[in-house]
Amino acid sequence: MKSVLRFLKDPFVVIAMVSIVFPFVFPFTDLATEMLIFGLLAVAFNLMLGYTGLLSFGHAALFGTGAYTMGILLVRFQVNIFLGMLASAGMAAAIALLIGWISIRRHGIYFAMLTLAFNEVFYFTLTQFRDLTGGEDGLRGIYRPDLVAGPASLSVQEPMRFYFFVLFIFLLSLLAMRRITGSPMGSVFKAIRENENRAESVGYKCRYYKIVAFVFSGFFAGLAGALFCIYIKYVSLSFCHWSLSGEVIIMALLGGIGSLYGPLIGAALVTLMQDILAGMWERWLLLLGIIFIIFVMFFQGGVWSGIEALSSRLFRKPEKKEIPA
Amino acid sequence: MALLKTTKLLKYFGSLACVYYVDLEFEEGRIYSIIGPNGAGKTSLLNLISGHLAPSSGEITFRDRKIDGLESSQVSQLGIGRSFQLNNLFPALSVFENVRLAVQSRHPGRYNFFSNIGAYREVNEKADAIVDKIGLSPSSAKQAQYLSHGDKRLLEIGIALATDPALLLMDEPTSGMAPEETVMMLGFIRKLALEHTIIFIEHKMNIVMSISDQVIVMNQGRVIATGTPAAVQADPEVRRAYLGGID
Numbered sequence: 001m002k003s004v005l006r007f008l009k010d011p012f013v014v015i016a017m018v019s020i021v022f023p024f025v026f027p028f029t030d031l032a033t034e035m036l037i038f039g040l041l042a043v044a045f046n047l048m049l050g051y052t053g054l055l056s057f058g059h060a061a062l063f064g065t066g067a068y069t070m071g072i073l074l075v076r077f078q079v080n081i082f083l084g085m086l087a088s089a090g091m092a093a094a095i096a097l098l099i100g101w102i103s104i105r106r107h108g109i110y111f112a113m114l115t116l117a118f119n120e121v122f123y124f125t126l127t128q129f130r131d132l133t134g135g136e137d138g139l140r141g142i143y144r145p146d147l148v149a150g151p152a153s154l155s156v157q158e159p160m161r162f163y164f165f166v167l168f169i170f171l172l173s174l175l176a177m178r179r180i181t182g183s184p185m186g187s188v189f190k191a192i193r194e195n196e197n198r199a200e201s202v203g204y205k206c207r208y209y210k211i212v213a214f215v216f217s218g219f220f221a222g223l224a225g226a227l228f229c230i231y232i233k234y235v236s237l238s239f240c241h242w243s244l245s246g247e248v249i250i251m252a253l254l255g256g257i258g259s260l261y262g263p264l265i266g267a268a269l270v271t272l273m274q275d276i277l278a279g280m281w282e283r284w285l286l287l288l289g290i291i292f293i294i295f296v297m298f299f300q301g302g303v304w305s306g307i308e309a310l311s312s313r314l315f316r317k318p319e320k321k322e323i324p325a
Numbered sequence: 326m327a328l329l330k331t332t333k334l335l336k337y338f339g340s341l342a343c344v345y346y347v348d349l350e351f352e353e354g355r356i357y358s359i360i361g362p363n364g365a366g367k368t369s370l371l372n373l374i375s376g377h378l379a380p381s382s383g384e385i386t387f388r389d390r391k392i393d394g395l396e397s398s399q400v401s402q403l404g405i406g407r408s409f410q411l412n413n414l415f416p417a418l419s420v421f422e423n424v425r426l427a428v429q430s431r432h433p434g435r436y437n438f439f440s441n442i443g444a445y446r447e448v449n450e451k452a453d454a455i456v457d458k459i460g461l462s463p464s465s466a467k468q469a470q471y472l473s474h475g476d477k478r479l480l481e482i483g484i485a486l487a488t489d490p491a492l493l494l495m496d497e498p499t500s501g502m503a504p505e506e507t508v509m510m511l512g513f514i515r516k517l518a519l520e521h522t523i524i525f526i527e528h529k530m531n532i533v534m535s536i537s538d539q540v541i542v543m544n545q546g547r548v549i550a551t552g553t554p555a556a557v558q559a560d561p562e563v564r565r566a567y568l569g570g571i572d
Contacts, residue, residue, distance in 0.1 A: 179438075179439050179440075179441075180438050180439070182441055182442055183437055183438045183439055183440055183441065183442060184429055184432075184434045184435050184436075184437045184438075184440065184442055184444070184445065184448075185435065185436060185437060185438040186438065186442070187422070187425075187426060187429065187442055188426070188429075188435060190415075190418065191415055191418070191426045194414075194415035194416060194417055194418055195413065195414065195415050195416070197413065198409075198413045198414065198415065198484070199415075199426070200396070200397050200398045200401075201375070201377070201397050201398070201401055201407050201409075201413070202398075202401055202426065202427040202430045202484060202485075202487070202488050203398050203401035203402045203427075203430035203431065203488055204398055204430050204435070205396070205398045205399075206398070212438070216438075
């Protein structure tokens with residue numbers, strides 16, 4: 001009984017259960033799918049901001065890389081869906097390696113600006129290769145392939161089925177990122193966030209570890225892009241626009257960058273608001289901006305730390321409280 | 326053979342020479358202290374040795390290997406540990422984690438990104454042993470930022486120790502400490518000297534004179550005297566430049 005309770009206290013289990021039940025109580029399955037995809041993107045982004053302390057403004061380029069790679073592979077080569085997703089994530093990881101390798105030489109705001117600059121370079125490069133990317137018209141003719149593994153195949157055209165396919169990839173990725181952040185190398189990421197200078201002084205070549213964090217982040221951001229591509233069956237330049245990078249930052253901060261799962265909540269909230277408010281009021285971004293300001297000023301832990309505080313109050317356990325000296 | 330040797334070491338900041346043609350040799354197993362007025366170049370010298378600064382010219386060798394120009398992480402990996410004058414910890418991480426990270430930096434498992442952090446028992450056991458050695462076992466789970474100043478100073482040294490340095494560089498280990506804490510730290514440094522060669526910067530003369538084998542006196546970037554505590558105290562130039570100013 002006790003072990004079941006502990007099992008239920010694991011946020012990953014809670015998130016898995018909630019997201020399994022979610023589409024049955026929430027009437028808009030497509031919107032739920034979108035929430036998962038952006039959740040994946042925001043968690044991937046937070047591997048850098050929350051865990052390594054690196055603010056990237058280039059995640060739209062990585063998301064876009066994933067989406068374009070998937071799209072192009074589908075349109076030109078009718079690639080297997082799993083192979084395509086792996087290639088898209090790998091391609092985004094490669095782009096992250098390139099951007100990271102150069103940007104990581106600078107710190108703080110200069111790093112952020114370099115990633116933003118790369119995002120812009122990437123955006124305009126894509127407009128130039130019209131033959132491959134469709135330029136401003138976007139990439140058309142994308143279809144959602146069936147899940148094919150050997151002789152077995154399964155159609156995911158139907159929204160509910162597609163949701164569960166995305167959920168499967170999402171949970172797998174979340175589990176992988178959880179292992180990364182809990183690993184010895186993940187502990188070095190946190191050390192860099194806390195005090196890069198000291199991490200270097202005890203013998204860690206921080207540049208190397210930061211690039212690795214960037215590559216991991218890029219891999220999962222690319223995977224999110226690939227999923228979005230087959231979700232919406234279209235790839236447009238707006239996927240790579242820097243404003244998406246900004247939106248991801250808002251998602252992460254709103255949800256809370258202090259944990260692996262916080263950004264999920266932020267992504268779900270922003271995606272939901274976007275859908276509901278954008279239909280009612282065209283200046284809805286103003287409202288999002290105000291909410292964002294309030295959170296950054298008064299609730300720096302984001303929604304997640306609120307949930308944590310609430311759950312520890314509900315399941316009040318005899319806590320060994322450290323008294324700050 | 327000297328463990329560490331500097332040859333014509335020179336460091337300019339703009340046109341200001343903060344370390345000026347310094348030739349020093351450090352033998353294994355001894356305690357060296359560097360003294361001198363503020364701005365004498367003591368910390369800069371330590372920074373040059375530990376790779377936090379690159380010299381303008383000159384050479385530093387550690388175990389006959391040239392180490393000037395290496396990054397601080399490389400210098401650390403060769404066996405030179407460093408503690409800092411201002412606390413330089415991982416503030417939001419626990420005391421244990423602060424030390425564990427330093428231990429892990431020598432372990433091949435540091436590149437592992439898919440096992441649990443507890444997978445390497447030897448790393449955790451050694452970290453526990455070091456937390457115990459610095460006397461912080463009761464606060465092992467406490468975040469470093471909530472420690473008292475004295476405990477932070479101990480953790481500062483504990484992190485440096487956890488990398489198993491042959492040579493330990495300490496920048497004012499007793500800075501800001503109360504007198505009774507200082508006495509305790511003194512005993513601790515003596516104990517460390519049994520296993521490590523130590524170079525430390527210190528302002529408190531009683532400490533310097535009581536535990537150093539050799540004292541190096543710096544002023545305006547130059548080494549103006551080296552020798553045993555007694556010899557240095559008797560040196561007329563030292564009295565003029567430094568000690569004279571105090572008593």
